[in-house]
Amino acid sequence: MEFFVIFMSALLVNNFVLSYFLGICPFVGVSNRLDSAFSMGMAVTFVMSLAAVVSWAIYNLVLVKYGLEFLEIVSFILVIASLVQLVEMFIRRMSPVLYQTLGIYLPLITTNCAILGVALLAVLKQYTFAETVVFSVGAGLGFTLAIVVMAGIREELDAADVPAPFRGAGITFITAGILALTFMGFSGLVR
Amino acid sequence: MGSVVAAIMTMGAIGLFFSVIISVAYQKLKVEVDPRVEEILDVLPGANCGACGYPGCANYADAIVKGAPVNRCSVGGMEVAEAIARIMGVSAESMVRKVARVRCRGDRERAVWISEYVGIQSCAAAHLAAGGGKLCNYGCLGFGDCERACPFGAIRVNERGVAEVDENVCIGCGLCVQTCPRGIITLEPVDKRVLVFCVSQDSGKVAKKACKVACIGCGLCAKKSPDAIVVENNCARVVDADKVTDESIEKCPTGAIVRLGSRN
Numbered sequence: 205m206e207f208f209v210i211f212m213s214a215l216l217v218n219n220f221v222l223s224y225f226l227g228i229c230p231f232v233g234v235s236n237r238l239d240s241a242f243s244m245g246m247a248v249t250f251v252m253s254l255a256a257v258v259s260w261a262i263y264n265l266v267l268v269k270y271g272l273e274f275l276e277i278v279s280f281i282l283v284i285a286s287l288v289q290l291v292e293m294f295i296r297r298m299s300p301v302l303y304q305t306l307g308i309y310l311p312l313i314t315t316n317c318a319i320l321g322v323a324l325l326a327v328l329k330q331y332t333f334a335e336t337v338v339f340s341v342g343a344g345l346g347f348t349l350a351i352v353v354m355a356g357i358r359e360e361l362d363a364a365d366v367p368a369p370f371r372g373a374g375i376t377f378i379t380a381g382i383l384a385l386t387f388m389g390f391s392g393l394v395r
Numbered sequence: 396m397g398s399v400v401a402a403i404m405t406m407g408a409i410g411l412f413f414s415v416i417i418s419v420a421y422q423k424l425k426v427e428v429d430p431r432v433e434e435i436l437d438v439l440p441g442a443n444c445g446a447c448g449y450p451g452c453a454n455y456a457d458a459i460v461k462g463a464p465v466n467r468c469s470v471g472g473m474e475v476a477e478a479i480a481r482i483m484g485v486s487a488e489s490m491v492r493k494v495a496r497v498r499c500r501g502d503r504e505r506a507v508w509i510s511e512y513v514g515i516q517s518c519a520a521a522h523l524a525a526g527g528g529k530l531c532n533y534g535c536l537g538f539g540d541c542e543r544a545c546p547f548g549a550i551r552v553n554e555r556g557v558a559e560v561d562e563n564v565c566i567g568c569g570l571c572v573q574t575c576p577r578g579i580i581t582l583e584p585v586d587k588r589v590l591v592f593c594v595s596q597d598s599g600k601v602a603k604k605a606c607k608v609a610c611i612g613c614g615l616c617a618k619k620s621p622d623a624i625v626v627e628n629n630c631a632r633v634v635d636a637d638k639v640t641d642e643s644i645e646k647c648p649t650g651a652i653v654r655l656g657s658r659n
Binding site: 266 | 398401402405406409410413414416417420421424425426
């Protein structure tokens with residue numbers, strides 16, 4: 205039950221994009237097509253889960269042991285940057301098309317604050333290893349959910365008759381705002 | 396002091412750990428890049444102007460290896476096309492060089508001015524504000540947006556207040572074409588020596604009132620050279636420059652059709 209609460213909390217109630225407003229850059233940047241949005245979500249989920257787990261291990265097994273907790277941010281960033289490098293090489297090798305589609309947003313996962321946020325929050329909340337896994341996967345899927353919903357709406361918006369001043373970034377931000385409002389509806393789900 | 400040493404040691408160890416993993420992964424996951432891409436990239440001018448239709452030189456190099464035509468680079472011209480063709484082992488098809496032409500000759504004396512624009516000194520701003528000072532909506536505004544857009548210094552606003560292209564310098568990248576808020580600049584083959592230097596789509600009466608050298612769409616030229624000139628939307632257009640007779644150029648009541656001097 206505990207795991208379920210942590211998972212749902214990270215997925216819906218405290219959705220990293222729509223409730224914490226972390227990781228907005230890829231959320232807006234890669235959400236114009238459904239399939240690339242989904243791949244981006246998967247890439248972020250992968251990096252997020254791995255980063256949180258490795259960060260957890262480094263924090264609890266190394267930093268705490270030597271009383272070096274103040275190094276958490278530096279070492280976490282190191283972890284994230286290395287993982288993104290790995291993912292980038294992997295995607296480039298496995299799917300050049302996806303590599304082209306994600307473009308600059310792939311290396312930008314490095315600076316995606318949602319990922320550092322998950323790693324830091326997991327440590328801050330003193331989660332156990334298993335809880336960290338559940339939390340980070342939930343957060344990653346939450347990001348995927350948000351970006352996929354957004355991409356679905358934006359694909360429909362392409363066909364809509366948007367008033368000229370709102371076209372492009374304007375209507376995108378308004379959509380994101382309304383989406384965030386609707387996610388407020390989940391707030392009673394977990395205390 | 397002890398914690399500083401410990402911190403350095405720890406970060407060093409973590410860093411080393413990840414660098415080993417990444418370098419191993421790099422060896423395993425290395426992507427084989429066609430060596431020709433690098434060679435072609437060296438030959439291309441590196442201006443990244445986008446005239447070839449690809450976002451930059453690197454993308455074009457990629458596309459060539461996948462089978463795109465080798466002669467798209469108008470910056471490099473024949474020379475580069477031939478060099479790429481050698482790398483790719485194909486023959487470079489002849490490429491017609493295109494240059495930008497400013498399709499307006501309505502300078503200070505010829506065009507009618509109805510107001511004085513004193514706002515931000517750029518064509519885009521003037522065009523947005525009230526269409527600048529000229530009565531003609533198809534006239535060159537003369538604030539030099541194109542001059543600033545041109546990376547090669549090939550276009551400039553002349554002393555008569557109308558933009559002018561130096562065809563010997565212009566490489567036909569099309570940046571000025573995109574920049575001009577009025578769409579007056581077009582890319583034309585450099586050997587097309589007869590052009591209608593007006594793009595006004597106003598009716599003859601309005602166009603005549605606005606500028607002495609406007610094309611009024613009367614069609615006299617098209618009557619004299621039916622295969623070479625067509626009139627569309629109140630404006631004549633040269634289809635085949637070689638077939639335009641001198642008679643039809645002389646017939647133009649406003650002198651909007653011009654035969655350019657032969658190229659040196």
